[in-house]
Amino acid sequence: MAITMDGVELGVKISELAATKIKYFADKQGIEENVGVRVSVKGGGCSGLTYDLQITDQELESDKTIEQHGVKVMVDKKSYIYLVGTELEFSDGLNGKGFVFTNPNAKTSCGCGTSFSV
Amino acid sequence: MALRRSALHPVAAATGAAFQERHGWDLATVYSTVEEEYLALTTAAGVHDASYTGRLRAIGADGLDLLNRLSTNKVLDLQPGQGAPTILTTARGRILDLIGVVNVDDYILLITSPGAQQQVIDWLDKYTIMEDLVVEDITGESTMLSVLGPASKAAVESAAGTSLNELPPYHSVTAEMAGHQVRIVNRPFGGLPSFDLLMDPDASAGVWDHLSKSGVPPVGEEALEAVRLSYAVPAYGHELGESYNPLEAGLIGSIDFAKGCYIGQEVIARLDTYQKIQKHLVRLEFSADATVSEGDTLNDDGHDVGKVTSVTKLPNGLGLVGMAYVRKASASPGNVLELADPSSGQAEITALPHLFGPDKIS
Numbered sequence: 472m473a474i475t476m477d478g479v480e481l482g483v484k485i486s487e488l489a490a491t492k493i494k495y496f497a498d499k500q501g502i503e504e505n506v507g508v509r510v511s512v513k514g515g516g517c518s519g520l521t522y523d524l525q526i527t528d529q530e531l532e533s534d535k536t537i538e539q540h541g542v543k544v545m546v547d548k549k550s551y552i553y554l555v556g557t558e559l560e561f562s563d564g565l566n567g568k569g570f571v572f573t574n575p576n577a578k579t580s581c582g583c584g585t586s587f588s589v
Numbered sequence: 590m591a592l593r594r595s596a597l598h599p600v601a602a603a604t605g606a607a608f609q610e611r612h613g614w615d616l617a618t619v620y621s622t623v624e625e626e627y628l629a630l631t632t633a634a635g636v637h638d639a640s641y642t643g644r645l646r647a648i649g650a651d652g653l654d655l656l657n658r659l660s661t662n663k664v665l666d667l668q669p670g671q672g673a674p675t676i677l678t679t680a681r682g683r684i685l686d687l688i689g690v691v692n693v694d695d696y697i698l699l700i701t702s703p704g705a706q707q708q709v710i711d712w713l714d715k716y717t718i719m720e721d722l723v724v725e726d727i728t729g730e731s732t733m734l735s736v737l738g739p740a741s742k743a744a745v746e747s748a749a750g751t752s753l754n755e756l757p758p759y760h761s762v763t764a765e766m767a768g769h770q771v772r773i774v775n776r777p778f779g780g781l782p783s784f785d786l787l788m789d790p791d792a793s794a795g796v797w798d799h800l801s802k803s804g805v806p807p808v809g810e811e812a813l814e815a816v817r818l819s820y821a822v823p824a825y826g827h828e829l830g831e832s833y834n835p836l837e838a839g840l841i842g843s844i845d846f847a848k849g850c851y852i853g854q855e856v857i858a859r860l861d862t863y864q865k866i867q868k869h870l871v872r873l874e875f876s877a878d879a880t881v882s883e884g885d886t887l888n889d890d891g892h893d894v895g896k897v898t899s900v901t902k903l904p905n906g907l908g909l910v911g912m913a914y915v916r917k918a919s920a921s922p923g924n925v926l927e928l929a930d931p932s933s934g935q936a937e938i939t940a941l942p943h944l945f946g947p948d949k950i951s
Contacts, residue, residue: 550718553718
């Protein structure tokens with residue numbers, strides 16, 4: 472179930488390009504249907520918390536799931552509070568960073584952008 | 590609050606040992622004389638009741654993985670029996686605590702500084718989000734004896750009837766001592782060999798007696814503190830804490846620069862790469878006329894260059910020694926600093942200690 476504030480849905484959003492890349496990696500793993508990505512937060516990284524992405528077609532009961540651009544974005548309840556409002560994008564090109572998180576909850580982020588603190 | 594007591598407290602009291610409050614425990618300070626105990630620790634071996642040292646039990650499939658992501662050393666692949674020192678650091682690269690991580694098969698044993706258990710538990714809890722990990726304080730569930738001294742290895746080998754030749758630092762084995770099961774952890778005290786013996790409290794009096802009869806005398810807090818400063822071993826609350834980073838504290842030998850991210854890694858890597866360390870921990874020998882207390886200021890050519898973090902008088906007329914953080918430009922062995930008012934006298938820097946060696950792990 473999505474959480475809303477002032478009528479605005481608070482969830483984890485992904486860009487169209489990020490969704491395309493997730494489908495590409497899912498296909499490489501042999502997942503063609505029910506393509507999803509589980510976004511979670513783990514302790515660690517330079518700033519204390521770090522993002523974790525897993526391609527999956529298995530939705531868990533504890534997940535909050537929103538389907539966008541043909542991809543199910545699954546967020547575990549425990550991670551959800553750190554990720555509300557986060558946008559997942561994909562940075563392409565020669566100096567691209569791959570998947571990039573824009574997280575409004577992050578007070579600080581490390582240089583490479585994969586770790587943050589709240 | 591009532592002071593905590595080790596299972597060996599009645600045994601120590603019966604020998605007429607002197608006691609004092611330290612770290613919230615009623616600890617034996619002297620058993621015979623500080624002079625004799627210091628001599629035993631520095632020339633042979635002595636046994637110290639270190640039950641006040643923090644011990645935590647970490648259970649869960651993700652224990653080593655999380656610790657690897659939160660601390661400076663590589664602990665991810667520690668197999669049963671193996672262990673390593675590592676430092677929990679803040680996002681600013683400051684020291685939360687220096688801990689020993691020992692895989693004892695059933696669980697991960699974390700050896701913390703005395704009194705630092707709760708803050709280590711809180712720190713690990715804070716970053717346990719999806720992970721399978723439960724950490725609890727088991728300090729009171731066992732007795733911990735430290736056998737220290739140049740002859741400590743031979744003393745423990747003899748008492749346990751086993752060889753410790755293949756036991757690297759922070760690794761552990763189980764053995765039988767005086768009919769009791771004991772876990773032996775090789776945990777050097779700076780440059781002084783030292784072995785921790787962990788056992789059920791009910792077994793402690795028997796093991797203590799067995800060691801004593803084998804010629805390993807008991808040593809109290811006072812002699813241990815003198816040895817600590819003689820060997821320049823930093824201690825939590827003095828030289829270790831959130832005011833300092835591991836490079837300043839001479840702990841580079843427990844930082845793995847190639848293992849990847851952990852909290853504070855970016856700061857520590859930058860400090861190392863650009864040689865940005867502002868100060869360094871030093872060992873000091875004070876002049877015979879010196880009067881000095883912890884926290885006193887050290888001057889070099891009239892300028893404030895550091896603060897004394899520990900000071901103690903060595904027994905047997907070996908003088909007044911201590912440790913301090915001193916600005917990098919003045920932190921050279923042989924450099925003589927002046928003690929600023931209200932202290933007086935001089936302090937010679939005798940070493941820049943590196944607890945786990947001067948080389949980085951990479």
